[in-house]
Structure formats: C-alpha cells, structure tokens
Amino acid sequence: MxxxxxxxxxxxxxxxxxxxxxxxxxxxxxxxxxxxxxxxxxxxxxxxxxxxxxxxxxxxxxxxxxxxxxxxxxxxxxxxxxxxxxxxxxxxxxxxxxxxxxxxxxxxxxxxxxxxxxxxxxxxxxxxxxxxxxxxxxxxxxxxxxxxxxxxxxxxxxxxxxxxxxxxxxxxxxxxxxxxxxxxxxxxxxxxxxxxxxxxxxxxxxxxxxxxxxxxxxxxxxxxxxxxxxxxxxxxxxxxxxxxxxxxxxxxxxxxxxxxxxxxxxxxxxKPVKYQLAGLVLLDKGVLRSHQKVSTSQGEGEITSGSFSPTLGVSIALARIPKEVAVGEKVQVSIREKELQAKVVKYPFARNGKSLI
Amino acid sequence: MNIPKNLKYTASHEWARLEGDGTLTVGITDHAQSLLGDMVYVETPEVGRSVRQGEECAVVESVKAASDVYAPISGEIVEKNEDLDSSPEKVNEDAFSAWLFRMRPDNVSDLDALLDADAYQGVVDSEAH
Structure with a gap:
C-alpha cells in the first residue's frame, strides 16, 4: 500500500x-x-x-x-x-x-x-x-x-x-x-x-x-x-x-x-578527489539519461542525471567525469550503441527564467 | 481511450494501417503516448532497412523515458516521418496521424496475426489491473 x-x-x-x-x-x-x-x-x-x-x-x-x-x-x-x-x-x-x-x-x-x-x-x-x-x-x-x-x-x-x-x-x-x-x-x-x-x-x-x-x-x-x-x-x-x-x-x-x-x-x-560533477549539453540528437557512459580525454565517466531541458530545448545532464576534464571539452556519450557528442559546460543550465548556457 | 476500429495493433502498442499501395504505415498508440508523456525525441529507421517482426526499429523518447518501437511484421522500411525530427510533440497531439515509418511487408498475410481494436482494448484493460 x-x-x-x-x-x-x-x-x-x-x-x-x-x-x-x-x-x-x-x-x-x-x-x-x-x-x-x-x-x-x-x-x-x-x-x-x-x-x-x-x-x-x-x-x-x-x-x-x-x-x-x-x-x-x-x-x-x-x-x-x-x-x-x-x-x-x-x-x-x-x-x-x-x-x-x-x-x-x-x-x-x-x-x-x-x-x-x-x-x-x-x-x-x-x-x-x-x-x-x-x-x-x-x-x-x-x-x-x-x-x-x-x-x-x-x-x-x-x-x-x-x-x-x-x-x-x-x-x-x-x-x-x-x-x-x-x-x-x-x-x-x-x-x-x-x-x-x-x-x-x-x-x-x-x-x-x-x-x-x-x-x-x-x-x-x-x-x-x-x-x-x-x-x-x-x-x-x-x-x-x-x-x-x-x-x-x-x-x-x-x-x-x-x-x-x-x-x-x-x-x-x-581520499584523493578523482572526479567532478560536470554539466553536459548534448550536441547530437537524442536524450541523455542517467547511467549512460561518458568517454573523455581523461578517462571514463557516467551520467548521473539526464533529461531534455525544456528551457534550452536540448538534452542536458549532470555527469561524474575525471576532474581534469575542462569546461568546453567535447565528450562522447554511449546511447544505444551509438557514440553521441556532448560538450562540458559550467552549470546551472537555467535559473530565474533564463538559459545560462 | 481512443482506439480506431480501422487499424491493426500489437501488444507492444504499435498501430498499423495497410495503404492502397500495399505499404504499411506504423505508429504508436494513443495509450502508449499517454503512458510516456511529453515526447521530446523520435528516432526513425533508415529507409531501405529490412526488419523482422518484433525487431526494434524506432525509439520514442519522452521527458520521462526512452521506449523502443517494434516492427509489427517483417518487411522493408520505405519511408520515415521526418516531420517528427523537429516536432516530436505531434505524437502526443494525435498519435494516430503522427506515423513513424512506412514499410513494405514481406507477406501481407502476416497482418492477420495482429490484434484488432477490441483485442487491443483488452491488452490496455489488462495493463490497468
């Protein structure tokens, strides 16, 4: 119940x-x-x-x-x-x-x-x-x-x-x-x-x-x-x-x-800090979802929260990736056996009615 | 729940309509779009691809989740609805006009094994319990 x-x-x-x-x-x-x-x-x-x-x-x-x-x-x-x-x-x-x-x-x-x-x-x-x-x-x-x-x-x-x-x-x-x-x-x-x-x-x-x-x-x-x-x-x-x-x-x-x-x-x-939580914006078509694998120049990571952003009109995510990955870098996200391109961004993505990306 | 009488259905919530030229138009049902919620992305199959009955050949993604769409019968994809690339919400607005793809069936008689509206209504009802 x-x-x-x-x-x-x-x-x-x-x-x-x-x-x-x-x-x-x-x-x-x-x-x-x-x-x-x-x-x-x-x-x-x-x-x-x-x-x-x-x-x-x-x-x-x-x-x-x-x-x-x-x-x-x-x-x-x-x-x-x-x-x-x-x-x-x-x-x-x-x-x-x-x-x-x-x-x-x-x-x-x-x-x-x-x-x-x-x-x-x-x-x-x-x-x-x-x-x-x-x-x-x-x-x-x-x-x-x-x-x-x-x-x-x-x-x-x-x-x-x-x-x-x-x-x-x-x-x-x-x-x-x-x-x-x-x-x-x-x-x-x-x-x-x-x-x-x-x-x-x-x-x-x-x-x-x-x-x-x-x-x-x-x-x-x-x-x-x-x-x-x-x-x-x-x-x-x-x-x-x-x-x-x-x-x-x-x-x-x-x-x-x-x-x-x-x-x-x-x-x-x-404990040494190895990861950061980063923002991702999907550049290709599709939707980012939690647990999708992320490949970066510094190693692997994972999406922790992903969805479609109604304010931005594209898919966005929070991802745990190696801390050396810089804002602006392109990363690859595995979605249904395809590798899609996403960009690392500084989040928040939107606040107070406006996109910040 | 809207379930047109003139269509065929699958238990996995696709609808199919045989056209005059022998091709089959396929979409997802009103029930399916209602379960998924606001659609934000539709991935349609490549034209020319051969699909077997029950094979995953499209994906509909709502804000909530991604869901596979299966070929109702075997055949070759002959057209995809490119309109949905920019307007996936059309699936929510009218699931029975927002078709996903058209295919040329290998055997039109395979359609006989699909569900009619009453049988599909039974599938929807059984899910509610």
Whole structure:
C-alpha cells in the first residue's frame, strides 16, 4: 500500500497522473510535464512536497550535535530562521542524505530530509545522538507545499492573509513562523518562491486557495527537469552513500576549514578527489539519461542525471567525469550503441527564467 | 481511450494501417503516448532497412523515458516521418496521424496475426489491473 499525502485527493481531483515515488503515491504531472515546467520558469506553480520528512531537533545540545552530524558548519546559522544546505556523511565520506537545516533557537533546529531516505536518516541521527542531550521528532502532522516561480511570492501573499507583512522582506534562504505554519524562501527549481509547512488538515484548503489565485499544480516530472536545469543534486542519482560530496559538486557545502570534527571528515581529508560533477549539453540528437557512459580525454565517466531541458530545448545532464576534464571539452556519450557528442559546460543550465548556457 | 476500429495493433502498442499501395504505415498508440508523456525525441529507421517482426526499429523518447518501437511484421522500411525530427510533440497531439515509418511487408498475410481494436482494448484493460 502506497503512502499518500494530505493532498492526495486534490491531486486526483486535478487529474494528476499518479506514480509510485519511493513508496509514495505522488503526481507525476497533471497533463503536460513540459507546460508545467514552463509555468514555473515564467509564472508560478505549486508542488506537493509533503512526502519529504520534517524533523524537529530539540534539546540543549542541538548545535553541538549538528556541528558533528553534518559536513557543512551549523555555526553559519546565527540568525533566527536562517537555513543551511548540507550533506550528512558516513565515516567513509559517502553521503547518507542531503538536507536543509533551519535555525529557530539554540534548543530547536528544524531539518528537512528526503522522503525515500527518511527512515534511514532518523535511525542514523539517533545513533549519532548518543552522548548529546537532544531529541528528534518526525513531524508527519505537517504537509509541505512549494510555490515557485517569478510570481510565486505575490500569489502566496494573495492566497494567505497575513503572509505579506511577515515575508515581504524575508531574504533568500531564510524562514519565518506564521502561527502553526512555517514559511521559508527556499526551493528546488532555480526560481524565487516559498516552501511552506502547514498542518496537514489545513493543507487542502491552502492548496485550493492557491489554485483559485491561478497557481498551477506541478508534478514531480517537472520538479526533476527544473532542479536539473538549476544544477541541483538529487539524492540517489547524483550522489549516494558511496559517493563523496567532493566528487558530487557539493564541495561548496563542506566545511573543512574549521577545527570541528564531523562524521566523515577524516575520510574526506585522506581520499584523493578523482572526479567532478560536470554539466553536459548534448550536441547530437537524442536524450541523455542517467547511467549512460561518458568517454573523455581523461578517462571514463557516467551520467548521473539526464533529461531534455525544456528551457534550452536540448538534452542536458549532470555527469561524474575525471576532474581534469575542462569546461568546453567535447565528450562522447554511449546511447544505444551509438557514440553521441556532448560538450562540458559550467552549470546551472537555467535559473530565474533564463538559459545560462 | 481512443482506439480506431480501422487499424491493426500489437501488444507492444504499435498501430498499423495497410495503404492502397500495399505499404504499411506504423505508429504508436494513443495509450502508449499517454503512458510516456511529453515526447521530446523520435528516432526513425533508415529507409531501405529490412526488419523482422518484433525487431526494434524506432525509439520514442519522452521527458520521462526512452521506449523502443517494434516492427509489427517483417518487411522493408520505405519511408520515415521526418516531420517528427523537429516536432516530436505531434505524437502526443494525435498519435494516430503522427506515423513513424512506412514499410513494405514481406507477406501481407502476416497482418492477420495482429490484434484488432477490441483485442487491443483488452491488452490496455489488462495493463490497468
């Protein structure tokens, strides 16, 4: 039996094509994935992301626990509501999960982890918590709706009375509480907008209010092409527990400068970095897909995420290739026994409505 | 689900229509395009190629996935729909006019073994369960 979010009935009513996504019955699209993609780049759309797991970490040792638990440094979080993206590593330096940490106060941090890894993450965190005075509470009573696109904030202000005053000056990657709701200026599309946590019972009403303001529902299909264009990693594809964040394009999220110890730090410091995560644009006709082999002047690599880019009108990919390969180089990708030409590019591919390639 | 009565079908979701000149026009069904979603690339077979029944001879790629298209019967490819190179979305818009290729059957009687509309409806229904 697949799990359903509080918005399941709304998806059915809106004509969603539902699929099994990591054990959750989720909307793939509501008609056309490509139209949904363009809606978010040029106007706005809403995503049910209630399958993602919200965790509240409470207790006196929150900060010291998180300082040890994740690869980014939670000491960057000093201002109430500030958010931090980080990888959580195993002792071998592989990625257990990627997550966002919101700082609320010294005895309360909120973490959002991926749906498919939630149970593994909670077990992992509890194991690492021994010796720290903290408690981890899964918040399945909260639904989460992402509203993304250039007009997203405006639409949320129209649909949610009182939100304008609270969030008009909310900076990117910060958040604010609004009663039982929690509004963060974060997202997974490369567009402006909010991710909003809301009590499960209220979620269908808020979803409906957004729909009445003209916000279109967006499925997981477009969510994937939007995040790929925005150059954002997907756990399980672009990195997993066998892959170092330093070889997955996540070096910017790893703090090796501070003195603090964290899980996986020794492994990161001792293992040589051989690969990079690079952007590819396909020059020939076809579609890049994950696991296709990439041949470069410096050796072999593999596509980790590939698709057709609706914004660029060509196929794009993230690929793990030898770190010596430079931007601008041509590489060959094996697709159905043919060798197609692709070019290495600096990603993101598109953000804020525009191609960056 | 749209399943025209005048076409023949395969269990792998191709449709086929015998033309007056003896050639066979082949495409994928409305059901197939609906499962695949927005089409972004169609790879059609080279003209002159001989294909056997059930052989992979074209590929349709949606945003979601790539899917092989199989020759409904044996024969020689005589024409491919080059329109789809620049407009693969035509397969989504009308799967029964956006044909992929035409072939000259080795034996027209091979068509008798293909499914009629009712039998194909049965295939679609059984997949839904």
């Amino acid at each position: 697949l799990k359903r979010t509080p918005l399941y009935q709304a998806h059915v009513d809106m004509g969603a094509k539902l699929v099994d996504f990591g054990g959750w019955e989720m909307p793939l699209h509501y008609g056309s994935q490509i139209n949904e993609h363009h809606s978010v780049r040029h106007d706005c759309g809403m995503f049910d992301v209630s399958h993602m797991q919200v965790l509240d970490v409470r207790g006196n040792d929150c900060r010291s626990f998180l300082r040890y638990l994740v690869a980014n440094n939670v000491d960057k979080l000093q201002e109430k509501g500030k958010a931090l993206y980080s990888a959580m590593l195993n002792p071998e330096g592989g990625v257990v999960d990627d997550l966002i940490i919101y700082y609320l106060d010294e005895s309360w941090f909120r973490i959002v982890v991926n749906a498919g890894t939630a149970e593994k993450d909670i077990a992992w965190m509890n194991q690492k918590a021994s010796g720290f005075s903290i408690e981890i509470s899964p918040r399945r009573d909260l639904a989460m709706i992402a509203v993304q696109g250039p007009n997203a904030r405006e639409k949320v202000w129209q649909a949610l009375p009182g939100s304008f005053e609270l969030t008009e000056n909310l900076r990117p990657f910060t958040s604010v509480e609004m009663g039982e709701m929690f509004i963060a200026r974060t997202g997974y599309t490369g567009e402006d907008g909010f991710e909003i946590m809301i009590p499960a019972k209220a979620a269908p009403f808020f979803w409906q209010a957004l729909a009445e303001k003209g916000v279109k529902p967006i499925g997981l299909g477009a969510r994937d092409t939007l995040r790929l264009e925005a150059g954002m990693n997907l756990y399980g594809q672009d990195m997993d527990d066998k892959v170092s964040p330093l070889e997955a394009g996540l070096a910017w999220t790893v703090d090796l400068k501070s003195e603090r110890d964290f899980v996986g730090k020794d492994a990161l410091l001792s």
